[in-house]
Amino acid sequence: MVRKQLAALAASVAALLLPLSGTAQDKAAPALTLTRLDCGTVRVNQLNAFSDTLAYTGQSRDLSVGCYLIRHGETLMLWDFGLPVSLKNAELSREGAMSASMTRTIVEQLGELGIDAADIGYVAVSHFHFDHIGQLADFPKAKLLIGKGDWDVLTSPDKPASVNASPFAAWIDGGAPVEPVSGDKDVFGDGRVVMLNMPGHTPGHHALLVRLSETGTVLLSGDQAHFQENYDRNGVPTFNTDRADTLASFDRFKGLADNLGATVIIQHEPRDVAKLPPFPKAAE
Known part of the structure; x- marks a missing residue:
């Protein structure tokens, strides 16, 4: 057990340190880009759902829903899958x-970029909540990357009724490859796209680090925070699984x-949308 823990720790350290050696700036490295896709809007009428200290009594706001396309050379990866097509x-x-709506599906937006759903090699999710997995099932042949804590919940016969495992059917049934991620995950082995273990919102919640050659380092929040004020205050939603x-x-x-x-980039913060180029442009 100790050896496994040390190996996991070494892998996490390596993933974060590798670009510091200059590998990420190697001119021979595959090109890397990041494109934001519009995956809808969630209207929150009771904002205190996002504060277990009742910091937002009487407040409401609209939150954006972002999904992200990552090109690593010839390999395509999607991070988070927004609201369901319904x-x-x-x-x-x-x-x-609250209520939610979307105007364009991920598949439709990929089509504008000349990408077919079958072209996606990796599908990675920050966590299993409905507004991050809504269109996951449209990519049933891609390899799934998901936090092990979340995967354990999804595959448990005793999972809560609030957890919807149906978008994961292709992977749970064994029809597509899945990798439950225990700690950090260096997706492509060069330290430029790293899933970061950030439990608390859900047991296996992850954020994503993307090191771009021109834009610099980008951190996609998952649901570590939902809007700027909650990020500033280290706010804890009432429905998080673990406050500590x-x-x-x-x-x-x-x-x-x-x-x-x-x-x-706080993925649900409308004010952060402009931090990346507008679709169909990509950050490089």
Whole structure:
């Protein structure tokens, strides 16, 4: 057990340190780009759902839903899968706790880029909540990368009724490859795209580090935070699975952001959309 833990720690350290040696700047390295896809809007009418200290009594706001296409040479990877297609052109409402809508599917946006769903080699999810897995099932042959803690919940016969495993059917049934990620995961082995272990929101929640040659280091938050004020306050949503883990992950996420001089993109923060080029352009 100790040897396995040391090996996992060494792999995480290697993933974060490798670009510092100059590997990421090697002119022979595959080209790397990051494109934001619009995966909808969530209207939150009771914002205190995102604060277990009731910091937002009486407040509401619209949150963006971002998905991301990563090109690593000839290999294509998607990070997060937005809202389900059933919510396309749904009406946003001021009634109830929240509502959600989307205007274009991931497949439609990929089509504008000349990409077919079958071209996607990797599908990676920050966590298993509905607004991050809604269109995952449209890519049933790609290799799935998911936090082990989340995978364990999805495949448990005792999973909570609130956890929807149906988008993962192709992988749970064995029809497509899956890699449950225990710690950090250097996706392509060159330190430029790294899944970062950030548990707390869910047991296997991850963020994503992307090191681009021109834009610099980008940190995609997953749901470490949902909007800027909650990021600033280290806010903990009422539905997170572990408060202590959430706060520890905030400490790590912000430490990495500061030490790497990273551009932080809070995936649900509309004000962060402009930090990346508008679709169909890509950050390089």
